[in-house]
Amino acid sequence: MMFSFCADPKSLEGLQWLSCYLTTGTHMSFYGSFLTVLVLLAVTAPVALAFGFGGAVAGRSHVAPLRWIGKTYMAMVRGIPDIVFFLFFIVALDQGLEYLFHFVRCEDLSQPVRQAGEFRACPAAKIPPGSAPPAIHQIYNFALAVFTFAIVFGAFAANVLSGAMQAVPRAQLETAESFGMTPRQINRRILIPQMWVYALPGLSNLWMVLIKATPLLFILGIEDVVYWAQQLGAMKTQTFSYPHPDWRLWYFLGLLVFYLLLTKVSEVVLDRIMTRLRRGLPMAENGATA
Amino acid sequence: MxxxxxxxxxxxxxxxxxxxxxxxxxxxxxxxxxxxxxxxxxxxxxxxxxxxxxxxxxxxxxxxxxxxxxxxxxxxxxxxxxxxxxxxxxxxxxxxxxxxxxxxxxPAITSAYAAMDPDADFATGVVSAQVNTIQAGHIAETDATLLEYTTPDEAVAAVRNGEADAVFADSDYLKPVVDESGGEFVWVGEAIALGEGxxxxxxxxxxxxxxxxxxxxxxxxxxxxxxxxxxxxxxxxxxxxx
Incomplete structure (x- = not known):
């Protein structure tokens, strides 16, 4: 309760009612969930980029098994619908870890873990343990979600980066070679610095898609902005302190504005980065061909 | 991560x-x-x-x-x-x-139909219910067309939006909805006891x-x-x- 006059909500009217309503515990959780989305973006983007970079480098590697891993990663994750991958991977990851721990930590291994439709890892194998505070459970679920987001968007990033690496004019690399640079030096000094210019349009597109994919958190059972908009917008009867009719339309309108703002700001920032990256690279400015 | x-x-x-x-x-x-x-x-x-x-x-x-x-x-x-x-x-x-x-x-819950029109055709019309509930199971066995929603609130909203003729839900859940709707919602048909509690x-x-x-x-x-x-x-x- 933020204001003292909120003690008896049913006697309130107008602006007072609204100011009390908008500062309830549930609304605070709603505002907090916007932060959840931003944290998800802030953590996922660099991790996905790292995965993408790893995937792209592996995909171009001269070592065959490494190349296969890189190519399979890109093809597999990009070929499966996000939502299917999310629903499958989260369960598979969670149960896979617990399955592993089951054999490491449990004493009674006489019974199979999967039995009669149940997944029976012993209590010591549970991640997090049943006794852990709810916050740990929530962080764990969120971590699983971020990891899955990073894998999915990493595969797309890998594809963008590997395309960008190919787009760097061969003449540049050959010149470097003729100067006597080793393949490693060429990568570090010529290929990677120039690659970003070609990668940025694709990566900024990916960033926009990532922003728009954040409501997938809701499907993964995380209390994100969509969850709270649904929960708060639902019609409330007199059982609640602040009864109101179905207001989902307004809550979702709020989300719409939030996402539009987020993508608009991103566009402006990405445009600036692009201008900066292009500086001193005349080639990239007049089309990407050599 | x-x-x-x-x-x-x-x-x-x-x-x-x-x-x-x-x-x-x-x-x-x-x-x-x-x-x-x-x-x-x-x-x-x-x-x-x-x-x-x-x-x-x-x-x-x-x-x-x-x-x-x-x-x-x-x-x-x-x-x-x-x-x-x-x-x-x-x-x-x-x-x-x-x-x-x-x-x-x-004890065994009583479920009931609520609609905006007292003459709503709950027997053969479109009836909304929450997915995977005992009520949804019941409607599936009647002649009505079942519309399923993830939350009970959305099942009620479906009637308000005209997508369903009636909603079938636990009468304890529906009671405040009907009572506080100011006559917008009315009970239709008979309440039915379902399940074993x-x-x-x-x-x-x-x-x-x-x-x-x-x-x-x-x-x-x-x-x-x-x-x-x-x-x-x-x-x-x-x-x-x-």
Missing amino acids: KKLILTTAILALTGGAASAQQVVRLATEGAYPPFNFINDAGEPDGFEIELFDTLCERAEVTCEWVTTDWDGMIPNLQSGNFDGIVAGMSITPERREAIDFTASYY IGMGLRKSDTELKATFDEAIDSMKADGSLNELLQKWFGGEEAPQF
Whole structure:
């Protein structure tokens, strides 16, 4: 309760009612969930980029098994619908870890873990343990979600980066070679610095898609902005302190504005980065061909 | 990210030994007043929350509430994400095939139709209900066309939006909706008793937990405190009693 006059909500009217309503515990959780989305973006983007970079480098590697891993990663994750991958991977990851721990930590291994439709890892194998505070459970679920987001968007990033690496004019690399640079030096000094210019349009597109994919958190059972908009917008009867009719339309309108703002700001920032990256690279400015 | 997972894993590995008292994680929907809902302070509240806070105390276990969506509750229980379902779940033969139930803590529920038009065709028209509920199962067996929604609130909204002729739901849930609609909603047809009462859902392998809660529920039935709680949450004199 933020204001003292909120003690008896049913006697309130107008602006007072609204100011009390908008500062309830549930609304605070709603505002907090916007932060959840931003944290998800802030953590996922660099991790996905790292995965993408790893995937792209592996995909171009001269070592065959490494190349296969890189190519399979890109093809597999990009070929499966996000939502299917999310629903499958989260369960598979969670149960896979617990399955592993089951054999490491449990004493009674006489019974199979999967039995009669149940997944029976012993209590010591549970991640997090049943006794852990709810916050740990929530962080764990969120971590699983971020990891899955990073894998999915990493595969797309890998594809963008590997395309960008190919787009760097061969003449540049050959010149470097003729100067006597080793393949490693060429990568570090010529290929990677120039690659970003070609990668940025694709990566900024990916960033926009990532922003728009954040409501997938809701499907993964995380209390994100969509969850709270649904929960708060639902019609409330007199059982609640602040009864109101179905207001989902307004809550979702709020989300719409939030996402539009987020993508608009991103566009402006990405445009600036692009201008900066292009500086001193005349080639990239007049089309990407050599 | 990997670091975070690792930290959690380490927490998981070291946390196990520390708990002296058993922690039972109870799943609820938090969208089914007056059985369970999230109150304005953001806490789980309702008949089932109050009941199980007492039951857990009597059974001497520490209970923790987990809010989760209704549709995935049984699979999540089976894969061990929590230990019990306390979400107004009626005991039915179909559900018994997958999970176990404690003794009922609420008698067989009455379900009813509500519509905006007193002459709404609930028998052969379009009827909305929450997905995977006993009510949805019932409508599927009638001549009506079933429209399923993930939350009971959306099932009600479907009637308001004209997508469904009537909504079929637990009458305890619908009562405040009809009473407070200012005549917009009316009861149609007869109320029907469905199922074998509401119990707590458990994994079939958790026989000890079932015995613990059965005993606690029986003790609350015997000393009348369960009936008192029912009266408190379900309209005094009209409340169902054991």
